[in-house]
Amino acid sequence: MDRSQFEELMNGNVRGWEGDNALQGLKVIEKYIPGRGIDSADRGIIYSVDVDELIDAGITVEDVEKLCRLDWFIEDNEYLACYV
Numbered sequence: 657m658d659r660s661q662f663e664e665l666m667n668g669n670v671r672g673w674e675g676d677n678a679l680q681g682l683k684v685i686e687k688y689i690p691g692r693g694i695d696s697a698d699r700g701i702i703y704s705v706d707v708d709e710l711i712d713a714g715i716t717v718e719d720v721e722k723l724c725r726l727d728w729f730i731e732d733n734e735y736l737a738c739y740v
Contacts, residue, residue: 657720662711665720666730677726678702678740684722685736688713695735704728704736 673680682693682704689705696703707730723736731737 657711657715657717659708659711661717662707662715662720663730665717666724666728668721668724673726677728678738681723681726681728681736681738684719684726685710687719688715701731701737701739703731704738706735710736 685704686693688710692705694702694704726738728736728738
C-alpha cells in the first residue's frame with residue numbers, strides 16, 4: 657500500500673462503530689507497531705503513529721478501512737488521530 661491509497665481509504669465515507677473507537681483503533685495500530693499507541697494528547701484528542709510508519713509496517717486495506725470506520729483520521733498530513 658502506498659500513501660495515496662492509505663489517504664483515499666481514510667477519506668472514505670465508511671463510518672460508524674459501536675463501543676470505544678479509540679481503544680479499538682489503538683489495537684489495530686499495535687498489530688503493526690507493537691509498543692506504540694498514544695504519542696501525545698490534547699483536549700479531547702489523541703495522536704498516534706506517523707502514517708508512513710504504519711504503511712511501512714504493512715497495514716492492510718481491511719485495517720485501514722477499520723480505522724476509518726472507527727472515526728480515526730490523518731492529522732496535519734502526518735499522524736493518525738482520534739477524538740475521545
